[in-house]
Amino acid sequence: MNFLDMRWDIVWDYREFYINGLWVTIILTICGYLGGIVLGLLLGLGKTSKKRWIYWPCKLYVDLFRGTPMLVQILIIHLAFIPAVFGQSFGFLVSGIIALILNSAAYNAEIIRAGIESIDKGQMEAARSLGLTERQAMRKIVLPQAFRRMIPPLGNEFIALLKDSSLVTVIAANDILYAAKVVAGAYQRFWEPYLVAAIMYLVLTYVVTKLIAYVEKRFSIHYNPRKKREERVAT
Amino acid sequence: MIKVDNLHKTYGKLEVLKGINYEVHEKEVVCVIGPSGSGKSTFLRCINLLEEITDGAIYINGVMVNDPKTNINEIRTEVGMVFQQFNLFPHMTVIENITMAPMLIRKMGKKDGENLALELLDKVGLKEKAYNYPEQLSGGQQQRVAIARALAMKPKVMLFDEPTSALDPEMVKEVLDVMKQLAVEGMTMVVVTHEMGFAREVADRVVFMDGGYIVEQGNPEQLFHHPQNERTKAFLGKVL
Numbered sequence: 062m063n064f065l066d067m068r069w070d071i072v073w074d075y076r077e078f079y080i081n082g083l084w085v086t087i088i089l090t091i092c093g094y095l096g097g098i099v100l101g102l103l104l105g106l107g108k109t110s111k112k113r114w115i116y117w118p119c120k121l122y123v124d125l126f127r128g129t130p131m132l133v134q135i136l137i138i139h140l141a142f143i144p145a146v147f148g149q150s151f152g153f154l155v156s157g158i159i160a161l162i163l164n165s166a167a168y169n170a171e172i173i174r175a176g177i178e179s180i181d182k183g184q185m186e187a188a189r190s191l192g193l194t195e196r197q198a199m200r201k202i203v204l205p206q207a208f209r210r211m212i213p214p215l216g217n218e219f220i221a222l223l224k225d226s227s228l229v230t231v232i233a234a235n236d237i238l239y240a241a242k243v244v245a246g247a248y249q250r251f252w253e254p255y256l257v258a259a260i261m262y263l264v265l266t267y268v269v270t271k272l273i274a275y276v277e278k279r280f281s282i283h284y285n286p287r288k289k290r291e292e293r294v295a296t
Numbered sequence: 297m298i299k300v301d302n303l304h305k306t307y308g309k310l311e312v313l314k315g316i317n318y319e320v321h322e323k324e325v326v327c328v329i330g331p332s333g334s335g336k337s338t339f340l341r342c343i344n345l346l347e348e349i350t351d352g353a354i355y356i357n358g359v360m361v362n363d364p365k366t367n368i369n370e371i372r373t374e375v376g377m378v379f380q381q382f383n384l385f386p387h388m389t390v391i392e393n394i395t396m397a398p399m400l401i402r403k404m405g406k407k408d409g410e411n412l413a414l415e416l417l418d419k420v421g422l423k424e425k426a427y428n429y430p431e432q433l434s435g436g437q438q439q440r441v442a443i444a445r446a447l448a449m450k451p452k453v454m455l456f457d458e459p460t461s462a463l464d465p466e467m468v469k470e471v472l473d474v475m476k477q478l479a480v481e482g483m484t485m486v487v488v489t490h491e492m493g494f495a496r497e498v499a500d501r502v503v504f505m506d507g508g509y510i511v512e513q514g515n516p517e518q519l520f521h522h523p524q525n526e527r528t529k530a531f532l533g534k535v536l
């Protein structure tokens with residue numbers, strides 16, 4: 062094949078597929094990620110629990126989802142789990158989001174657990190000795206500090222999820238990769254459609270990387286609401 | 297005020313406290329001394345239930361703290377604690393460190409909380425540091441903030457676990473001075489310390505612990521100058 066003989070017009074003809082795919086990928090990733098954070102927080106807290114009946118189910122969940130391929134999880138959720146529980150399918154988007162939530166929650170749980178456990182236990186003790194309940198101490202003292210340490214790995218998780226979201230094409234979700242497959246199938250040409258898809262993912266991950274860097278800076282201890290406050294006090 | 301009745305504490309198979317009986321009266325300053333590993337910290341931490349009690353009982357103002365029906369959080373608001381490692385909250389300014397608990401638990405308003413905090417900071421000589429973060433303070437300053445933080449809940453008793461052991465020598469005095477001031481004002485205090493000078497000067501009673509027991513106790517004069525027990529004599533011979 063001649064590299065100079067690219068036919069970008071065929072991609073252009075299918076631009077609506079790509080744009081639609083872009084939205085599907087973004088929605089899948091954002092919903093999956095936010096849900097994965099919430100569920101991951103519960104699981105992560107559960108894994109720091111001393112109560113066995115809380116700890117073990119959480120550990121089992123995390124091990125199960127980290128120990129199996131996401132592709133398999135997506136298929137089981139879409140083809141077996143959802144029809145079995147609800148008696149019908151709600152389409153690829155619902156299945157895809159659920160799969161991404163359940164999967165990323167397992168990874169987030171580990172990050173959140175590690176973040177919580179990295180905070181010196183003197184912090185919890187100091188808070189408890191003032192009379193805070195365990196929940197109050199967690200919310201006011203431990204989690205805000207742990208959160209800062211979680212930002213970089215949670216950011217990586219976001220990027221990983223963005224890329225892994227392409228696996229939902231296996232249940233015919235019309236995401237970015239799906240658009241490429243359609244074009245490839247229609248023209249029996251592979252460079253153009255897949256390169257365009259790759260570039261779209263690349264741009265997305267680039268944007269997300271920048272976003273994470275910003276959040277990281279915003280929440281670092283050395284970022285300065287402090288400076289502003291000091292200045293306010295000084296004047 | 298604090299009554300400790302046959303207190304036992306074990307970690308797994310290791311018995312750290314082997315039956316402690318003691319009573320701290322109101323406005324009394326009690327210093328606890330003893331070799332490393334003798335169970336001083338464990339004893340102190342049992343008082344506000346930071347450690348679970350294996351056997352025995354502790355009463356604060358007549359309330360049994362290790363009764364499952366007791367609201368331990370409520371008890372803890374009346375028992376201030378100061379740690380060797382300060383344990384200030386690094387993500388909060390000095391003033392936020394102090395106002396957090398009164399505002400959250402006592403539902404104190406922001407303005408009242410800040411006034412209280414500034415008053416307490418004035419007392420420990422750190423009013424000008426109110427809006428700094430802990431990491432911008434020296435060890436001695438951090439420990440004084442930690443004392444102010446504990447006082448903000450208006451506790452009836454203050455527990456100190458080696459409050460000056462993590463400090464550079466030149467900062468020890470500023471913290472001890474604050475504690476002396478508290479003692480003068482009539483605060484009930486239990487202080488685990490290696491500062492024998494402080495114990496001699498400020499304590500009403502000194503307790504010597506070794507091997508999980510209270511071996512000997514008495515007023516500073518008795519304990520430091522006329523110790524009865526051989527182990528007390530040996531320990532004092534080493535540290536004095």
Ligand SMILES: Nc1ncnc2c1ncn2[C@@H]1O[C@H](COP(=O)(O)OP(=O)(O)OP(=O)(O)O)[C@@H](O)[C@H]1O
Binds near residue numbers: 310312332336338
């Ligand atoms: N969480 C724990 N798990 C197991 N053993 C512990 C724990 N905490 C303390 N110990 C043990 O209990 C014993 C008493 O410890 P404790 O900290 O009360 O001594 P201490 O008198 O305060 O000593 P130091 O002067 O070194 O602070 C030590 O042998 C210690 O190793």
Ligand SMILES: [Mg+2]
Binds near residue numbers: 336337338457458
């Ligand atoms: Mg100790």
